[in-house]
Amino acid sequence: MNSTIIQFTQVTKQYDNDPPVLNDVSFKIERGKFYTLLGPSGCGKTTILRLIAGFTEASKGEVLFNGKKINHVPANKRQVNTVFQDYALFPHLNVYENVAFGLRIKKMKNAEVDRKVKEALSFVNLKGYETREIREMSGGQRQRVAIARAIVNEPEVILLDEPLSALDLKLRTEMQYELRELQRRLGITFIFVTHDQEEALAMSDEIFVINKGKIQQSGTPIDIYDEPINRFVADFIGESNIVTGRMIEDYKVEFVGKEFECVDQGLNPNEPVDIVIRPEDLEITALERGKLQVRVDSQLFRGVHYEICGYDKDGNEWLVHSTKKATVGDEIGLYFDSEAIHVMRHGETEEEFDRRLEAYSDVDTNGK
Amino acid sequence: MWIQMENKLTKNLYLFPYLLWIALFVIAPILLVLYYSFFDIEGNLSLINYQKFFTPVYLKMTFSSFWYAFLITAISLLIAYPTAYLLTKTKHKQLWLLLIIVPSWINLLLKAYAFIGIFGTYGAANSFLNLMGIGSQQILFTDFSFIFVSVYIFIPFMILPIFNSLNELNPTLLDAANDLGASKWTTFRRVIFPLTIDGVKSGCQVVFIPALSLFMLTRLIAGNRVITLGTSIEQHFLVTQDWGMGSTIAVFLIIIMVVIMVVTNTRKRGV
Numbered sequence A: 001m002n003s004t005i006i007q008f009t010q011v012t013k014q015y016d017n018d019p020p021v022l023n024d025v026s027f028k029i030e031r032g033k034f035y036t037l038l039g040p041s042g043c044g045k046t047t048i049l050r051l052i053a054g055f056t057e058a059s060k061g062e063v064l065f066n067g068k069k070i071n072h073v074p075a076n077k078r079q080v081n082t083v084f085q086d087y088a089l090f091p092h093l094n095v096y097e098n099v100a101f102g103l104r105i106k107k108m109k110n111a112e113v114d115r116k117v118k119e120a121l122s123f124v125n126l127k128g129y130e131t132r133e134i135r136e137m138s139g140g141q142r143q144r145v146a147i148a149r150a151i152v153n154e155p156e157v158i159l160l161d162e163p164l165s166a167l168d169l170k171l172r173t174e175m176q177y178e179l180r181e182l183q184r185r186l187g188i189t190f191i192f193v194t195h196d197q198e199e200a201l202a203m204s205d206e207i208f209v210i211n212k213g214k215i216q217q218s219g220t221p222i223d224i225y226d227e228p229i230n231r232f233v234a235d236f237i238g239e240s241n242i243v244t245g246r247m248i249e250d251y252k253v254e255f256v257g258k259e260f261e262c263v264d265q266g267l268n269p270n271e272p273v274d275i276v277i278r279p280e281d282l283e284i285t286a287l288e289r290g291k292l293q294v295r296v297d298s299q300l301f302r303g304v305h306y307e308i309c310g311y312d313k314d315g316n317e318w319l320v321h322s323t324k325k326a327t328v329g330d331e332i333g334l335y336f337d338s339e340a341i342h343v344m345r346h347g348e349t350e351e352e353f354d355r356r357l358e359a360y361s362d363v364d365t366n367g368k
Numbered sequence B: 001m002w003i004q005m006e007n008k009l010t011k012n013l014y015l016f017p018y019l020l021w022i023a024l025f026v027i028a029p030i031l032l033v034l035y036y037s038f039f040d041i042e043g044n045l046s047l048i049n050y051q052k053f054f055t056p057v058y059l060k061m062t063f064s065s066f067w068y069a070f071l072i073t074a075i076s077l078l079i080a081y082p083t084a085y086l087l088t089k090t091k092h093k094q095l096w097l098l099l100i101i102v103p104s105w106i107n108l109l110l111k112a113y114a115f116i117g118i119f120g121t122y123g124a125a126n127s128f129l130n131l132m133g134i135g136s137q138q139i140l141f142t143d144f145s146f147i148f149v150s151v152y153i154f155i156p157f158m159i160l161p162i163f164n165s166l167n168e169l170n171p172t173l174l175d176a177a178n179d180l181g182a183s184k185w186t187t188f189r190r191v192i193f194p195l196t197i198d199g200v201k202s203g204c205q206v207v208f209i210p211a212l213s214l215f216m217l218t219r220l221i222a223g224n225r226v227i228t229l230g231t232s233i234e235q236h237f238l239v240t241q242d243w244g245m246g247s248t249i250a251v252f253l254i255i256i257m258v259v260i261m262v263v264t265n266t267r268k269r270g271v
């Protein structure tokens, strides 16, 4: 109970008469974890952060902080600090004064301010940059100043709005490690926004996948990657092969005109479903040994693996990640385990999905 | 090589009209003013004008010029800042801004005469006071009317630069200040005002410098009760024909203006 720090209950946010930006969103954030809000541009990620920070108010529903309703609490009275997408550092103040801003407002003694600012700056590896002007800092350094400015206030929650989007790949990866490490050291709750799925998978304890103002799925990176709830999530997180199919009976599914064994059960007989198979779960083998037969259309060398794209005789596209090379134009067999088949019901809500998963993990344990 | 030379040549050619303008209409008049300031009323070379400037009469005039210019600037600023701020919050801000700017296109004399009508003994202002039961007052030819009209005339020039700097302010900075615990007032004091100080400075320049040398209004609205350096220059050139003394005052006025520009132009910092 006490571990929940932020809770949204049926929050809707609507501007004028536009369709709602957030539609009936409910979730819980636990203390001390790293959360990621993941979704395409315009899906409402920033809006969720703004509601938590207090820059806008919900049209409907409740926002709870430590169990208390905070819908009308102004931003400056909230125990939350934000790292803005464009950093929003004060251009008229130097690095030191930017970081000290929140402390000075609390009328903290100078010696104390000095101690905390220095500590925060060394936390983000910016010792010695105190007297620099903001315009003299690089993008990555500015971002760290923004983080220092947030953590120095020792808030219970830090909100980070795509803080890494402006950085080059190398610095970005570096900062991902640093941020995750920082969160562990501080032990405070991070809510991190990104539209980069790899970043989300690498950093989070928990991911919320959002689309069109609704949370599609929440869970650990592994849960979401392995058990996407619907086409959108499967497609958005990682690369995947999605085809339509039909559940014949428990443990038996039909797609591309063939019958396959699978591990899913609890669906209605003959229910139409979507089938997901991850490219790395497909294995290249001899034509006759494969469960699927495809003609290789193109091949790209990706460094770690080859990305092979082929079409079966029905015209479905199959993406394969393999360390083995194929020849363009050849017909090859693709083999996969029955666990690699992931079955998604149409229009299943997150609760129904979780219940179904739970139901058959019970069966599994009882069976053993 | 040849092309480079040609480029340089055309560049100088483009610069030429500008330089000619500066030489004819800026440098030459200043030199002329400086030249005339060294002649007394009989046309003899002397420094008497400069001695005269440091007599109580002229020092008092300088002081009163400064005082009125200061009042006009301060009052304009006090009204213009909140106005500009509210303007940036309105929906059709460019339209509202235009409405405020338009009066500044009307000739200054025209506006002055309009105010003579309004503030006169039988004008609109006094009929209103009569209606309120206060009775007619002497409004025209007072300090009040002088400052009121001056502020009215100068205020668009104060609003414009302040509006621009407020408009350029990144609104996330205000969220950021708010996020770090700053109340509305603290945000204003620590973020908004420091970041718009350049707009305030150029607004003050644009108002203070012309206000220093106002002369038409002093006669029309203040009835010569207010004597500024501007009035005095006009009198020396047109009435007493003491061009030397007029030029000397002008020299001091130019020096003061340059000093003000330099002092208020400490370069801005920022990203």
Ligand SMILES: Nc1ncnc2c1ncn2[C@@H]1O[C@H](COP(=O)(O)OP(=O)(O)OP(=O)(O)O)[C@@H](O)[C@H]1O
Residues within 6 Å of the ligand: A015, A018, A021, A039, A040, A041, A042, A043, A044, A045, A046, A047, A048, A195
């Ligand atoms: N003040 C506003 N008035 C009207 N609509 C708004 C306003 N602010 C945001 N929106 C709309 O709300 C939707 C969600 O915006 P939001 O900023 O939350 O997206 P986002 O998920 O952060 O996207 P991005 O990844 O591009 O930053 C968008 O369609 C946007 O147009």
Ligand SMILES: [Mg+2]
Residues within 6 Å of the ligand: A045, A046, A047, A161
């Ligand atoms: Mg956003």
